[in-house]
Structures are given as structure tokens and as C-alpha cells.
Amino acid sequence: MVEAFTEGFVLGLGAAVPVGPVNILIMTKALKNYTNAVSIGFGAMSADITYLTLILFGFFVFVKNSSVQMALGFFGTIFLTYIAYLIYKNRNEKITIHNSGVKSENNKIITNYLKGYSITLLNPYTIGFWISISAYINTKNISFGFTLLGLFCAIFLWITLMPLFVHKTKHLFSQIIIKNISVIAAGILLFFAIGMLINTIKGI
Numbered sequence: 065m066v067e068a069f070t071e072g073f074v075l076g077l078g079a080a081v082p083v084g085p086v087n088i089l090i091m092t093k094a095l096k097n098y099t100n101a102v103s104i105g106f107g108a109m110s111a112d113i114t115y116l117t118l119i120l121f122g123f124f125v126f127v128k129n130s131s132v133q134m135a136l137g138f139f140g141t142i143f144l145t146y147i148a149y150l151i152y153k154n155r156n157e158k159i160t161i162h163n164s165g166v167k168s169e170n171n172k173i174i175t176n177y178l179k180g181y182s183i184t185l186l187n188p189y190t191i192g193f194w195i196s197i198s199a200y201i202n203t204k205n206i207s208f209g210f211t212l213l214g215l216f217c218a219i220f221l222w223i224t225l226m227p228l229f230v231h232k233t234k235h236l237f238s239q240i241i242i243k244n245i246s247v248i249a250a251g252i253l254l255f256f257a258i259g260m261l262i263n264t265i266k267g268i
Contacts, residue, residue, distance in 0.1 A: 105223025107180025136188025
């Protein structure tokens, strides 16, 4: 039980910590609003749960179809490019938070949740990750439930503590630095989008 949880926790860190589209977006949002940043993280984790559910109910064969993966790759490229454009467009936005009302803030939370969910769901690498995790658990003959519990605990801690650290240290950054970070973040997301497009075309 402990071994399965520990292995799952390490696997979760391996999936959550590396710099990728979602982490870049979380960091960028965390500089301005912690709740919105965490919403992106929960959206990404929900996409992981979606794929896990497909595995458990035997629907993963459909997702593994080459045509489906190609469609995900193209949609993912377009969506990442769009997110990169939005970040670049709002690069001059002040980090001070304005009180626009509860309804407005709730809409932002939902919007950011859907961004995190869509980016992760449309990323073909997510499919490959869950295929690898399933194979790993089967070959190791360890508890599937406790491994997944450890994995999601690691992801949960990362998507809540990482943006908290970024948000709490935002006072160390000037507005010019924030602007430059936004430009760099947009460039990195565009780089991921181009990489996804190239890999999708290669798979045709």
C-alpha cells in the first residue's frame, strides 16, 4: 500500500513538475490572481481524470485512434496559439486586482478552468502519459487505487502550492518584468504549439 502510494506520488510529480503549456499558463496567471491560476490547474487535473475514466471503462481504444489523435493535435495547436496570443495581448495588464463583483470573478474561474481542461485534453502527450501509467501499474503488479491516489495527491499539491509561491512573491517583480515574463510565456506556448503541429503532421 505504502509502496504503491509512493510510486504514484513520484509519478505524479514527474507529470506535474516539468515545464509545459499548463505550468506556463498557471505561473502567468498566478502573478495576477491565485484563484484563477489554481482553476487552470484543476482544469488540467480534470482532463487527466477524464482520460483515466476512459481507461477504466474501456473507451480508451477510441482515443488511441490515429484520426482522433490527429484531430486533437490540430485543435490543440490552434488553442495553444490562441492562448499565447491572449497572453501577449494582455502583457501590459497591471497586476493589481480590481474588485469587479462576485459574478465576474466566478466567470473568470470557470473560463480559466476550461482553459486548463482544454489544453490538457487536446494534448496528445496526455494520452501517451496515461497509456504509459496503465502499462507501468500492470507490469509492476501494484495497487491501482493507491498508485492513482499518490499520483493525484502529487498533482494536487503542485497545482495549489506552486501558484501560491509565485503569487506570494509577485511583489518582487516590477511591472516591466511582469510584461517581459508574459512575452516570454507567450513565446514558449507558441513553441509548444509549433512542436505539437510538427508531431501531428509527422503522425499523418
